[in-house]
Amino acid sequence: MQSRRVYLDNAAATRVDERVLEAMKPYFFENYAVATSEFAYSEGIDARETLDKVRNDLGTSLNANQEEFIFTSGSTESSNFALKGIALALGKKKGTHIMVSKIEDFSVLHCARALEKQGFQITYLNVDSDGFVDLDQLKDSIRDNTILVSIQHANQEMGTIQDIESIGRICREKEVLFHTDATHTFTRVPLNVKEIPVNLITVSAHTIHGPKGIGGLYIRKGTPIVKWMDGGFQEFDLRAGLENIPGAVGFAKAVELVTPEETRMLQAMRDHIIDRMLAEIPNTTLNGHRWKRLPQNANITFHFVEGESITLHLDMQGFAVSTGSACFSRSLESSHVIMGIGGDHERAHGSIRFTFGRYNTMSEVDDIVGTLAEIVKELRIISPLGKEKMEDTK
Amino acid sequence: MTFPYSDLVLEHFRHPRNVGQIEDADGKATEGSPSCGDMVSVYIKVDPEKKTISDIKFESYGCASNIATGSIITELAKGKTLDEAKKINWKTASEALGGLPKIKAHCSVLAVEGLRSAIQNYEERHGLVKEKKPTTEDEIHRRLRKVMNPLSGLDLERTNLVKNVQLKDGIVRVVIDLPPDHQFSNSIKEEIKEKIEPLWDIKEVVIEFIA
Numbered sequence: 001m002q003s004r005r006v007y008l009d010n011a012a013a014t015r016v017d018e019r020v021l022e023a024m025k026p027y028f029f030e031n032y033a034v035a036t037s038e039f040a041y042s043e044g045i046d047a048r049e050t051l052d053k054v055r056n057d058l059g060t061s062l063n064a065n066q067e068e069f070i071f072t073s074g075s076t077e078s079s080n081f082a083l084k085g086i087a088l089a090l091g092k093k094k095g096t097h098i099m100v101s102k103i104e105d106f107s108v109l110h111c112a113r114a115l116e117k118q119g120f121q122i123t124y125l126n127v128d129s130d131g132f133v134d135l136d137q138l139k140d141s142i143r144d145n146t147i148l149v150s151i152q153h154a155n156q157e158m159g160t161i162q163d164i165e166s167i168g169r170i171c172r173e174k175e176v177l178f179h180t181d182a183t184h185t186f187t188r189v190p191l192n193v194k195e196i197p198v199n200l201i202t203v204s205a206h207t208i209h210g211p212k213g214i215g216g217l218y219i220r221k222g223t224p225i226v227k228w229m230d231g232g233f234q235e236f237d238l239r240a241g242l243e244n245i246p247g248a249v250g251f252a253k254a255v256e257l258v259t260p261e262e263t264r265m266l267q268a269m270r271d272h273i274i275d276r277m278l279a280e281i282p283n284t285t286l287n288g289h290r291w292k293r294l295p296q297n298a299n300i301t302f303h304f305v306e307g308e309s310i311t312l313h314l315d316m317q318g319f320a321v322s323t324g325s326a327c328f329s330r331s332l333e334s335s336h337v338i339m340g341i342g343g344d345h346e347r348a349h350g351s352i353r354f355t356f357g358r359y360n361t362m363s364e365v366d367d368i369v370g371t372l373a374e375i376v377k378e379l380r381i382i383s384p385l386g387k388e389k390m391e392d393t394k
Numbered sequence: 395m396t397f398p399y400s401d402l403v404l405e406h407f408r409h410p411r412n413v414g415q416i417e418d419a420d421g422k423a424t425e426g427s428p429s430c431g432d433m434v435s436v437y438i439k440v441d442p443e444k445k446t447i448s449d450i451k452f453e454s455y456g457c458a459s460n461i462a463t464g465s466i467i468t469e470l471a472k473g474k475t476l477d478e479a480k481k482i483n484w485k486t487a488s489e490a491l492g493g494l495p496k497i498k499a500h501c502s503v504l505a506v507e508g509l510r511s512a513i514q515n516y517e518e519r520h521g522l523v524k525e526k527k528p529t530t531e532d533e534i535h536r537r538l539r540k541v542m543n544p545l546s547g548l549d550l551e552r553t554n555l556v557k558n559v560q561l562k563d564g565i566v567r568v569v570i571d572l573p574p575d576h577q578f579s580n581s582i583k584e585e586i587k588e589k590i591e592p593l594w595d596i597k598e599v600v601i602e603f604i605a
Contacts, residue, residue, distance in 0.1 A: 333580055
């Protein structure tokens with residue numbers, strides 16, 4: 001194994017910040033009680049107070065009240081709760097029509113498919129070539145029996161940030177609930193529930209140097225939702241299960257540690273990698289919008305070559321990235337995101353996602369550009385595709 | 395750290411042998427397409443006297459398995475007679491590489507197909523094959539043996555996933571014993587189409603998933 005590793009897949013997971021781990025430690029070793037025990041002994045009271053405090057911190061980060069924020073095991077559970085909880089609450093009362101965009105994360109998309117099997121009607125909204133949902137199509141597709149619209153804040157693969165303010169307004173006007181998956185924008189892109197008419201927001205700690213296995217769901221006061229994780233009465237009787245106090249503490253600490261300066265630094269790395277790749281490597285395409293994108297995300301297609309070959313070569317030289325290639329996916333299908341923006345299989349197969357985090361540096365960005373230029377050149381020599389076009393750029 | 399690939403696969407991936415085109419190839423073929431995710435072109439020079447493969451080159455648009463298999467089959471085929479080279483199959487290639495991950499079987503089978511098609515191309519160009527035969531259900535089954543089931547790394551026929559095959563008036567109907575929303579349904583569907591659609595007398599391929 002290479003001694004130096006450069007990790008540029010921070011959308012998948014991030015290194016936990018030492019300060020986050022330090023904040024969590026006492027809740028493993030000193031007070032490991034859960035809040036449910038608050039009426040039995042003082043450790044339980046301490047646990048309750050701690051949980052209340054961090055819940056308040058997290059609620060405040062969205063400008064929400066603390067009773068509007070519940071802890072979950074992560075984004076997947078949060079989005080499952082949002083979609084299935086609303087479906088359970090309104091399916092019989094109001095209607096069975098739900099709308100999602102075509103490029104949602106699987107946690108939303110596959111929830112929608114599961115509900116479809118239970119008799120719900122799902123509209124999968126198209127996106128344009130940058131990945132933006134068509135607001136007119138959204139407006140026109142809302143029906144009397146529409147109960148929920150779920151559109152992500154930013155895309156997990158190509159980083160495009162949706163206009164959730166306009167989407168929220170349309171939903172509010174038509175009296176339809178609106179859920180947004182903010183897994184990749186939380187703390188990096190402003191999201192204020194007093195300004196944005198949104199009913200439910202999915203967030204997670206794993207993308208911001210917090211621990212895995214802890215996430216949250218913002219539920220605006222008055223939103224009809226039915227509990228589906230049954231058991232005890234935790235989380236305002238909305239989600240049963242032992243409270244993950246160390247996780248919740250780590251989550252709040254992770255949020256506290258994100259600064260606008262840091263986000264600007266990530267954005268500078270993003271812009272630098274995009275500018276250099278597009279300028280220095282011929283036959284490359286940026287996926288997603290150039291500016292309205294996550295500050296920490298770049299996604300580029302290297303035409304005529306296949307992504308798994310690129311990632312493997314990069315890995316052997318010490319770099320970790322991910323690809324939208326079918327060969328890389330567990331279902332052997334091309335990225336539904338790149339296909340969703342009208343890209344063909346070839347564009348998806350050659351797409352590489354770079355996502356930055358706290359521990360990356362600008363010199364790592366320069367290193368990967370140089371390394372990638374060589375790898376792509378070599379793979380194009382082997383490739384039967386694009387020979388004529390490559391002659392032009394020699 | 396252990397890669398899902400053997401050292402030999404990685405070696406051929408990093409330094410593929412016999413890469414490129416042969417300008418005046420006696421036989422050449424391209425298997426796959428950018429849309430299926432992998433593509434391999436194979437070029438051969440044939441010694442007309444001995445009927446042996448005197449030179450062979452390949453190009454690959456594909457993942458590590460695809461590149462490594464392309465590389466190993468060129469080594470295996472070089473110097474062999476056409477009849478010997480036709481016998482090189484996925485298993486031979488996989489064994490020569492020290493094993494391939496099951497889920498990658500479909501990527502590597504393409505390179506083997508490329509070699510066979512290049513030989514076929516040579517034979518057709520040199521009048522060594524008889525005229526076009528009409529497709530039979532047996533031929534469809536034979537082609538389905540080249541579609542890999544990503545769950546097991548074995549083909550659809552061997553893993554009993556082919557429930558029924560019907561051929562009528564140029565329309566092929568294939569029934570697969572998997573639910574329509576199975577993890578691999580779409581990818582299997584694409585591959586079946588790709589293997590059967592090129593047959594000269596087939597107009598349409600209909601694939602149903604029933605389970």
